[in-house]
Amino acid sequence: xxxxxxxxxxxxxxxxxATPLLPEAKVAMLPFLENDFGNPGAIHQEGVxxxxxxxxxxxxxxxxxxxxxxxxxxxxxGTEANNLAIIGxxxxxxxxxxxxxxxxxxxxxxxxxxxxxxxxELVRRGVTVKYVPVDEKGRIIISDLRxxxxxxxxxxxxxxxxxxxxxxxxxxxxxxxxxxxxxKFSTKIYFHVDAAQAPLWLNxxxxxxxxxxxxxxxxxxxxxxxxxxxxxSNRAELKSVExxxxxxxxxxxxxxxxxxxxxxxKAILWAQEDWKDRSENVSKxxxxxxxxxxxxxxxxxxxxxEGDDRIANNINISIAGIDxxxxxxxxxxxxxAVSTKSACAxxxxxxxxxxxxxxxxxxxxxxxxxxxxxxxTTFEQIKKMTDVLKEHCDKIxxxxxx
Amino acid sequence: xxxxxxxxxxxxxxxxxATPLLPEAKVAMLPFLENDFGNPGAIHQEGVxxxxxxxxxxxxxxxxxxxxxxxxxxxxxGTEANNLAIIGxxxxxxxxxxxxxxxxxxxxxxxxxxxxxxxxELVRRGVTVKYVPVDEKGRIIISDLRxxxxxxxxxxxxxxxxxxxxxxxxxxxxxxxxxxxxxKFSTKIYFHVDAAQAPLWLNxxxxxxxxxxxxxxxxxxxxxxxxxxxxxSNRAELKSVExxxxxxxxxxxxxxxxxxxxxxxKAILWAQEDWKDRSENVSKxxxxxxxxxxxxxxxxxxxxxEGDDRIANNINISIAGIDxxxxxxxxxxxxxAVSTKSACAxxxxxxxxxxxxxxxxxxxxxxxxxxxxxxxTTFEQIKKMTDVLKEHCDKIxxxxxx
Numbered sequence: 001x002x003x004x005x006x007x008x009x010x011x012x013x014x015x016x017x018a019t020p021l022l023p024e025a026k027v028a029m030l031p032f033l034e035n036d037f038g039n040p041g042a043i044h045q046e047g048v049x050x051x052x053x054x055x056x057x058x059x060x061x062x063x064x065x066x067x068x069x070x071x072x073x074x075x076x077x078g079t080e081a082n083n084l085a086i087i088g089x090x091x092x093x094x095x096x097x098x099x100x101x102x103x104x105x106x107x108x109x110x111x112x113x114x115x116x117x118x119x120x121e122l123v124r125r126g127v128t129v130k131y132v133p134v135d136e137k138g139r140i141i142i143s144d145l146r147x148x149x150x151x152x153x154x155x156x157x158x159x160x161x162x163x164x165x166x167x168x169x170x171x172x173x174x175x176x177x178x179x180x181x182x183x184k185f186s187t188k189i190y191f192h193v194d195a196a197q198a199p200l201w202l203n204x205x206x207x208x209x210x211x212x213x214x215x216x217x218x219x220x221x222x223x224x225x226x227x228x229x230x231x232x233s234n235r236a237e238l239k240s241v242e243x244x245x246x247x248x249x250x251x252x253x254x255x256x257x258x259x260x261x262x263x264x265x266k267a268i269l270w271a272q273e274d275w276k277d278r279s280e281n282v283s284k285x286x287x288x289x290x291x292x293x294x295x296x297x298x299x300x301x302x303x304x305x306e307g308d309d310r311i312a313n314n315i316n317i318s319i320a321g322i323d324x325x326x327x328x329x330x331x332x333x334x335x336x337a338v339s340t341k342s343a344c345a346x347x348x349x350x351x352x353x354x355x356x357x358x359x360x361x362x363x364x365x366x367x368x369x370x371x372x373x374x375x376x377t378t379f380e381q382i383k384k385m386t387d388v389l390k391e392h393c394d395k396i397x398x399x400x401x402x
Numbered sequence: 403x404x405x406x407x408x409x410x411x412x413x414x415x416x417x418x419x420a421t422p423l424l425p426e427a428k429v430a431m432l433p434f435l436e437n438d439f440g441n442p443g444a445i446h447q448e449g450v451x452x453x454x455x456x457x458x459x460x461x462x463x464x465x466x467x468x469x470x471x472x473x474x475x476x477x478x479x480g481t482e483a484n485n486l487a488i489i490g491x492x493x494x495x496x497x498x499x500x501x502x503x504x505x506x507x508x509x510x511x512x513x514x515x516x517x518x519x520x521x522x523e524l525v526r527r528g529v530t531v532k533y534v535p536v537d538e539k540g541r542i543i544i545s546d547l548r549x550x551x552x553x554x555x556x557x558x559x560x561x562x563x564x565x566x567x568x569x570x571x572x573x574x575x576x577x578x579x580x581x582x583x584x585x586k587f588s589t590k591i592y593f594h595v596d597a598a599q600a601p602l603w604l605n606x607x608x609x610x611x612x613x614x615x616x617x618x619x620x621x622x623x624x625x626x627x628x629x630x631x632x633x634x635s636n637r638a639e640l641k642s643v644e645x646x647x648x649x650x651x652x653x654x655x656x657x658x659x660x661x662x663x664x665x666x667x668k669a670i671l672w673a674q675e676d677w678k679d680r681s682e683n684v685s686k687x688x689x690x691x692x693x694x695x696x697x698x699x700x701x702x703x704x705x706x707x708e709g710d711d712r713i714a715n716n717i718n719i720s721i722a723g724i725d726x727x728x729x730x731x732x733x734x735x736x737x738x739a740v741s742t743k744s745a746c747a748x749x750x751x752x753x754x755x756x757x758x759x760x761x762x763x764x765x766x767x768x769x770x771x772x773x774x775x776x777x778x779t780t781f782e783q784i785k786k787m788t789d790v791l792k793e794h795c796d797k798i799x800x801x802x803x804x
Binding site for chain 1 (some may be wrong): 428435437444445479482515520522620621628629655657659660661727733
């Protein structure tokens with residue numbers, strides 16, 4: 001039995017929201033929840049043990065992502081990593097006397113709330129934020145990006161794989177546009193990629209992503225909650241978003257969460273070791289599942305791309321007219337944990353801003369269901385879940401709400 | 403054997419930097435590092451279990467500190483809680499069209515780096531920061547505070563007990579000055595207290611502290627690292643410092659660190675249940691210890707106050723001319739974990755800004771040693787440590803460094 005196979009035989013299809021903790025990660029964390037409680041900032045033995053653990057985890061992450069350890073900053077989660085990359089870049093330029101109104105940041109309307117709400121904050125500070133259009137699958141339109149980029153553009157930020165619809169962005173094409181623009185304008189345009197959903201399913205080697213900043217979240221790849229990290233290129237420069245002690249090279253103050261950091265190191269290492277096989281196996285289940293769902297529930301439509309440009313474990317559908325919060329509860333009662341959208345976008349009802357942006361269709365955006373698979377999810381499980389959902393749809397068809 | 407009694411018989415005298423994890427806290431955390439890995443933002447069973455755990459911890463903290471649960475915000479540590487209280491207050495007023503240059507914040511020169519560096523940030527934004535003088539024991543001079551407070555003062559921030567020299571600030575006298583000023587100027591002056599060092603040794607009931615904001619750090623009171631909290635009054639209003647999902651009533655975005663929060667709840671409850679007896683017992687050891695140190699090492703002087711206005715577990719001395727980093731290493735080798743100053747103020751050498759501020763004496767500030775006791779520290783342990791330190795002092799006396 002794998003560690004994510006809960007004894008009570010629930011079928012957990014919300015891996016994009018939370019993942020079980022890797023047992024090796026837990027084992028590695030335990031000493032730091034027991035005898036080894038020192039503060040890494042102290043120079044005595046207890047401190048040295050803690051410091052060594054933090055730096056060991058940093059080395060593991062660095063090896064796994066193929067970067068230098070000093071370019072790995074531990075944060076309290078993916079949200080904080082995104083905030084640090086975005087606000088940190090802007091405030092670093094501000095400290096160098098760039099005016100806010102001379103800065104432009106480009107993103108999309110389908111990013112995670114930790115990016116979208118940070119954009120709102122940039123606008124409050126006077127920065128111009130431009131939203132590059134995405135196509136009906138959620139993919140950034142490269143020709144539109146090329147037109148948007150200007151001599152004022154300082155940062156472009158997007159997800160590696162979208163947390164709701166799973167579209168994998170064309171990072172290399174984006175990078176190419178930015179490089180060309182940098183040459184044309186003789187400027188620096190930093191590129192930030194939110195890769196929170198990626199480590200279990202996609203290659204996260206830093207050079208392969210090709211960004212200046214990559215955000216990760218331990219809790220999305222079988223590490224503990226409360227730990228994220230920001231990896232940066234050697235040309236990247238940041239100011240911290242919070243202020244205090246000089247921990248994490250001055251980029252992230254506060255006593256290090258030693259046990260969490262140790263667990264995060266193990267999880268990222270494990271996730272990346274095997275992403276390719278894991279991805280190949282699960283994408284087959286995903287595709288069979290999508291086919292079965294669309295066949296069984298004729299009113300269902302798939303949101304996002306099909307095939308290789310969709311993250312291996314994501315299925316996202318809309319079923320016109322259904323109350324998806326109700327459907328989620330019915331599925332839950334029948335043993336299936338699924339979600340309507342991103343957990344950070346609010347637990348319950350309300351439309352998906354992502355599906356609204358790609359479809360322009362409020363009804364479709366209101367009726368989304370997301371199934372995010374784990375490494376051992378079977379087609380049989382998706383099939384059973386679909387049958388329960390189908391039955392529910394038929395039932396509400398007979399007794400429609402006003 | 404108590405849980406902080408390490409088997410290898412080390413004498414750990416750095417409780418202000420880090421504390422062992424309460425076993426009950428660990429036990430309570432474990433399910434959330436195992437089967438109960440759900441995201442509290444999800445509405446299925448896994449999510450509900452996680453959400454209930456977070457809210458249960460919030461209830462425990464609220465009961466312990468005697469506030470309403472909705473006024474407790476979990477953060478990633480004490481540093482973040484301080485940032486949130488201070489920057490959050492300023493940015494809330496800014497959102498209401500107050501200009502930065504119309505805002506004044508008052509603090510002291512002896513605060514923790516997470517307050518002092520946040521003050522630097524406020525100054526960068528255009529806020530005026532005033533430093534109220536402290537006396538030679540580190541105590542805020544109330545008459546000076548009365549003169550500093552003006553119609554522009556929006557926030558006063560200080561520690562409950564100083565993390566280096568242990569002085570307990572006269573919070574009620576401060577509150578009184580602020581109330582009078584509020585009446586005189588018809589303004590609101592928020593009062594923030596950094597109580598990170600307090601829960602094990604001082605009454606932390608919210609009404610007893612009498613502030614609008616109280617910061618706590620789980621890791622300083624036998625809870626896990628990576629969790630802090632900010633408790634606020636019903637008149638307090640904040641903007642968040644980071645941006646993302648609506649977690650923690652919109653004040654602190656990002657998936658909740660469920661296991662950490664659960665552990666923090668247990669730790670704070672436990673710390674506060676017994677603070678009085680614990681404090682009475684340890685302060686006796688502290689006083690005997692201080693007496694023995696000053697008698698044994700004639701060149702040693704005590705930094706900070708004596709008696710009841712000193713936190714129960716803090717001893718801080720200066721020994722003219724010694725290299726305290728070297729002394730720390732020698733003591734470490736002999737089994738004693740001590741520190742030179744606050745771990746957040748940098749691990750090794752360099753002067754203590756706190757002792758510099760109270761003494762005006764750079765030599766004294768360069769030669770500080772801090773011993774922070776635990777609930778079971780004995781006089782015998784302090785005595786042995788002192789004898790080792792005395793021997794070291796005698797040795798370096800014979801071979802003085804140039």
